[in-house]
Amino acid sequence: MMNFCKLLSSYQDLVITFVVTEEWLGLIGSAPKPSNIRFRSIPNVIPSEVGRGADFAGFLEAIFTKMADPFDRLLDQLDQPIGCIIADTYLPWVVEIGNRRSIPVASLWTMPPAVFSIFHHYHLITSNLHLTADDDLPVGLTQQEGGVI
Incomplete structure (x- = not known):
């Protein structure tokens, strides 16, 4: 995401x-950054980087439920x-905030393309029995009607 921002920063009026x-x-x-990029922060409402992997499901839940309000308040302070x-893309609540404020929102997929392909084709993986209901799923994935939730 920062690399993308650095590319956008070449437009000096941004x-x-x-x-x-x-x-x-x-x-x-x-870290060094172009002068037209500024950092702002929200409180640490998600688990720390230290030990985050021990409770990845809790981390995802915090992203989905605890970050929206501080971000919304930060927008009022800019x-x-x-x-x-x-x-x-992992922050779906941003779209709701943008819609409520009449601000356009673009969702940027920051993970590797292979991850997107797996999510996109998950229904084919399950329908072709490459992954059955008895298989162990990675943390955060569940099977329901042949899709990812």
Whole structure:
């Protein structure tokens, strides 16, 4: 996502606000960046990077349920009008916020294309019995009517 923002920053009339948690701001805040990219943070409402893998399902639940309100409040604090929001596809609540505020939202798939292909073709994987209901699924995936939830 940051690489994409750096590409966008070549348009000098754009001001890009890169929103991360306070923990991530501490990790990347001192990294060199173009002058028209600014960092803003929301509170650490998701599990820390340290030990996150021990409860990946809890991490996903926090992303889906705890980040929207702090992000929405942050938008009220920005000193420049927002022309659009570009968000990671894993943050579906951003679309609701953008719609409510009449701000266009673009969803950017930040994971490898192979992951997208698996999600997109999951129904074929299950319908062709490459993965059956008795197989162990990766954390976060469940089978329901041949789809991913």
